[in-house]
Amino acid sequence: RKEVEQDPGPFNVPEGATVAFNCTYSNSASQSFFWYRQDCRKEPKLLMSVYSSGNEDGRFTAQLNRASQYISLLIRDSKLSDSATYLCVVGNTGGFKTIFGAGTRLFVKA
Amino acid sequence: EAGVTQFPSHSVIEKGQTVTLRCDPISGHDNLYWYRRVMGKEIKFLLHFVKESKQDESGMPNNRFLAERTGGTYSTLKVQPAELEDSGVYFCASSPPRRGGSSSYEQYFGPGTRLTVT
Numbered sequence: 001r002k003e004v005e006q007d008p009g010p011f012n013v014p015e016g017a018t019v020a021f022n023c024t025y026s027n028s029a030s031q032s033f034f035w036y037r038q039d040c041r042k043e044p045k046l047l048m049s050v051y052s053s054g055n056e057d058g059r060f061t062a063q064l065n066r067a068s069q070y071i072s073l074l075i076r077d078s079k080l081s082d083s084a085t086y087l088c089v090v091g092n093t094g095g096f097k098t099i100f101g102a103g104t105r106l107f108v109k110a
Numbered sequence: 111e112a113g114v115t116q117f118p119s120h121s122v123i124e125k126g127q128t129v130t131l132r133c134d135p136i137s138g139h140d141n142l143y144w145y146r147r148v149m150g151k152e153i154k155f156l157l158h159f160v161k162e163s164k165q166d167e168s169g170m171p172n173n174r175f176l177a178e179r180t181g182g183t184y185s186t187l188k189v190q191p192a193e194l195e196d197s198g199v200y201f202c203a204s205s206p207p208r209r210g211g212s213s214s215y216e217q218y219f220g221p222g223t224r225l226t227v228t
Contacts, residue, residue: 002152034215043219044219046216096143096158096166096205096215097169098217099155100152100155103152
């Protein structure tokens, strides 16, 4: 079993749709949680940190459920520019050793 | 503010040769990380420096890989001798000095070095 698991997709959604991605992690001692976005042949870019209280940044909302070891990302009002791979990232060993999920591919179509 | 930079952007070498990759972190970032992504796989952690000290090198695949960060600024990752399975994209990332809260762990990635071993 992988330490961080994501549905690889792809998710194909029309512009304006709401889409949700889920991620589970196996190490209950994990200490930090993030969503990154990666465009084709580019480096991962930090989208947002994820907190137990949940956090929102514009159209993006992230939630963490420590009891279920589950992280989610909700994108509202999808834009064409949201098309990318979304990477779930979990930090262990004091939060610094990061484990990446394989990513969920999103295509937003006009 | 300049981001994380990596050099070279691409490298093509023959099996058995040596390659050295360089990473310059964001100024003031004590934490520096190396990662690798091989074709079709997820990004894998290689190691973590705090300043010049190796904090965690549990992801280094074998002793053909040597990472250094003399002076606690830029870092190099040397592969000697290179094997075919070393091909992939090598990313470097950096994060600020450790403080309370998750922001200390937020990592900023460089554009990567694409290594091809033939």
